[in-house]
Amino acid sequence: MSDKSMQNEVKHENGSSKPSTIELVNKNLAKRYRAEKRFRAYGIASILFGLACLVVLFTDIIGKGHTAFMQTEVYLDIDLSAEQLDISDINDANQVAAADYQGVIKKALRERFPEVKGRRDKRKLYSVVSNGAGFTLRGMLESDPSLLNQKMGVWLLADDDIDTYYKTLGDGDAFTGRMSEKQQSWIASLIEEDQIKKSFNTTFFTAGDSREPEQAGIHGAIMGSLFTLLVTIVLSFPIGVAAAIYLEEYAPKNKFTDFIEVNINNLAAVPSIIFGLLGLAIFIGFFEMHRSIPLVGGFVLTLMTLPTIIISSRAAIKAVPPSIREAAMGIGASKMQVVLHHVLPLAMPGMLTGAIIGFAQALGETAPLLMIGMVAFIVDIPGGVTDPATALPVQIFLWSDSPERAFVERTSAAIMVLLAFLIAMNTLAVWLRKRLERRW
Incomplete structure (x- = not known):
């Protein structure tokens, strides 16, 4: 057919x-x-x-x-006269620190805008420049005492309302906020005379927290995160690797070890805030350690990160072929020599990958740190693991609740910095896996 x-x-x-x-x-x-x-x-x-x-x-x-990485500055002719600053001895550090810098700035503003007469208008005029601009003058005088009794042009930090208004002028719908029409006319006058500009915001990276947006920075939060992460790395990685080696190479297979394995897997899925409550009860409640210090934060994040490191380390150890162990023992190596000289070096790339991912997770955690008090308002830059500090995710949380418009851009900028750290750590984990892994 x-x-x-x-x-x-x-x-x-x-x-x-x-x-x-x-x-x-x-x-x-x-x-x-x-x-x-x-x-x-x-x-x-x-x-x-x-x-x-x-x-x-x-x-x-x-x-x-992105606008938070730029900061508005105003140009003023400043007269650093000893009489106005109330400095009789330039070598006296206390006099230099306590000098009337704000008075000098106010005088320069009145000279720049002589038409301003009323008391209320003067208060509005003085608010054009940040109330922290005096620290700029103090730093200049401390670094170069010869500037005393000299008159010079200085770029000073603008107030956050002025900063936001000036940055949004080119958008067609400038954000006026609390600005008056007279303040807007003063800014227009400064623009005509090229006495206002945007420059790179170094304060954002060099200063600690502040209630004034133009003076707020993430340096303190970054140092707090780094100290906290340092404690976490020092504690969690050795303990996690040692636990993984014991469970995989030495522990007998019985109901007790099965119970431990089940609980380790369960702890990896526990919400992070539970670890914060545990740290609050044990480290602060029982051991009476201080709140808001990176040491306690590192302990809490260690508890949270350990299950992830143990699970990833055990998986890396299991991936080592049994023939490696058999060959090493066949030439007379002891159990410890097999583990330390052969199994551990071959499993280390996978261990490092899992550990870095766990550390990246710890770096972005907020809830457990809130529970142990790292939500405090900290202005000073921490110098160690026992100094009061906050962390970058917590700093983002604090700024996001602030009513000032200028904190919106700083919150987003801090998120960008945090994302950059997280992406870098995850990229490092991928690179290590590709660079160090061996195929059998």
């Missing part, structure tokens, strides 16, 4: 037709191919949706936060 005749329909006695076997197979194949294409389309759509969400998130954060 020819192929053509095989593909013809078979007639029944009642005149109905029945598809051939080949047609049924082709129909089923076409149906399966359509299902596979739909499944592939669903996967691609899911990936595109996730990427779109990331693009929207990053666009919103960068759009709001």
Whole structure:
């Protein structure tokens, strides 16, 4: 029978037709191919949706936060006269520190805008410059005492309202906020005379927290995070690796070790705030350690990170082929020599990868640190693990609750810095895995 005749329909006695076997197979194949294409389309759509969400998130954060890396400054002719500053001895550090710098700045503003007469208008005029601008003059005089009794032009930090208004002038809809029309006219006058500009905001990276947005920085929060992460690394990595080695190489397989393994897996899924409550009860309540210090924060994050490190380290040890152990023991190596000289070096890339991912998770945690008091308002830069400090995620949380408009951009900028740290740590983990892993 020819192929053509095989593909013809078979007639029944009642005149109905029945598809051939080949047609049924082709129909089923076409149906399966359509299902596979739909499944592939669903996967691609899911990936595109996730990427779109990331693009929207990053666009919103960068759009709001990139302006925080620039700061508005106002140019004034400052007269650093000893009489005005009330300094009789320039070598007296106390006199230099307590000098009336704000009075000098106010005098320069009155000279720049002599038409301002009323008391209320003068208060508005004085608010054009940040109340922290005096620290700039003090730093100049401390570094160069010869500036005393000299008159010079100085760029001083603008107030946060002025800063926000000046940055949004080019948007077509400037944010006036609490600014009056007279303040806007003064800014227009400064713009005409090129006496106002935007410069790189070094304060954001060199200063601690402040209630004034233009003086607030993330240096203190970054140092607090680094000290906290340092304690976490020093404690969690050795303990986690040692626990993984014991459970995988030495521990007998019985109900007790099974119970330990189940609890380790369960602890990896426990909400982080539970570890904060545990740290609050044990380290602060029982051991009476101080609140808001990186040492306690490191202890809490160590408890939170240990399950992740143990699980990843055990997986890395399991990936080492049994032939490595058998070959080492065959030439007379002891159990400890097998583990330390052969198994551990081969498993170390996987251990490091899991540990770095765990540390990145710890770096971005907020809830456990809130529970142990690292939400305190800290102005000074911490110098060690026992100094009061906050962490970068907590600093973001604090700024996000502030009513000032200028804190919105600083919150987004701090998120950008935190994301940069997290991306760097995850990139390092991927690089280590690709660079050090061995294929069998």
